[in-house]
Amino acid sequence: MGIGTGPIDSSGVLPDGTKFNGPAGLREVLVSKQDMFVETFTEQLLTYALGRGVEEYDAPVLRQITREAVSEDYRWSSIILGIVNSAPFQMRRVKRLVITRKIHSRRTFLRGAVRFLPCQCWTP
Numbered sequence: 001m002g003i004g005t006g007p008i009d010s011s012g013v014l015p016d017g018t019k020f021n022g023p024a025g026l027r028e029v030l031v032s033k034q035d036m037f038v039e040t041f042t043e044q045l046l047t048y049a050l051g052r053g054v055e056e057y058d059a060p061v062l063r064q065i066t067r068e069a070v071s072e073d074y075r076w077s078s079i080i081l082g083i084v085n086s087a088p089f090q091m092r093r094v095k096r097l098v099i100t101r102k103i104h105s106r107r108t109f110l111r112g113a114v115r116f117l118p119c120q121c122w123t124p
Contacts, residue, residue: 034074039066042079049083050092061086 065082072078
């Protein structure tokens with residue numbers, strides 16, 4: 001048998017020891033652990049949104065977002081809006097890109113004469 005011609009093993013084991021077989025089995029496991037999945041997903045999405053790791057003081061916000069998601073039938077939009085409206089997201093600090101302007105000379109040829117005109121180039 002060559003590479004890629006054998007059967008595909010779609011079974012797996014989660015870190016807590018839960019076994020599943022195939023995509024349908026994984027879906028069943030995730031649905032049975034919906035609260036844990038939503039909590040973990042929210043934590044990872046908040047980490048991405050903040051651009052930093054989630055700290056202990058972010059735990060109340062995570063619980064609030066998760067509770068609101070439960071009341072709205074675990075809609076993705078409720079999780080995303082919960083993160084966007086959260087204090088950590090609203091008060092995050094972002095590094096600002098400072099754009100400076102550099103002026104240098106550019107040669108132009110006009111009727112055989114050389115003239116130097118200022119060229120305004122934007123450089124980050």
